[in-house]
Amino acid sequence: MDTPWNDSQPIYRQLRDRVVAMILEGTLKDGDPLPSVRSVAAEYRLNPLTVLKAYQQLVDESLVEKRRGLGMFVLEGACRSLLRGERERFLEDEWPRVLATIQRLGLDPVELLGAETVKETKGD
DSSP states (O other): OOOOOOTTSOHHHHHHHHHHHHHHHTSSOTTOBOOOHHHHHHHHTOOHHHHHHHHHHHHHTTSEEEETTTEEEEOTTHHHHHHHHHHHHIIIIIHHHHHHHHHHTTOOHHHHHHHHHHHHHHHO
16 A cells, blocks of 8 residues: 545545555455454554544445454455446546546547557567
8 A cells, every 4th residue: 555645525425546556456365354453443543433434434345344353354245346336436426527528628539549559569
């Protein structure tokens, strides 16, 4: 997890988002333990209650489970669930704005996809 925090969101929310990113990127897989509340609090100089609040959000979202005496663990299917939710959010919230920009600028979607493919092959 990266350390810099920004002022636009509460820290517990930013921490929650970082754990979500780690699940989506595969850094944390189904069944993996989350770092302990104490270790995260110490490493990032956070109040343990802030870390606990972030972790509790993940529990409330059914992405993580508490195992008494053992800690918190990524639930089976958490990544799949997150991907489904992120895709829906993208298609409902972001894609209409992207499409409107493409249309406003008179861009050809096929050209845009071709430009991305060219960039990917040049980078390899």
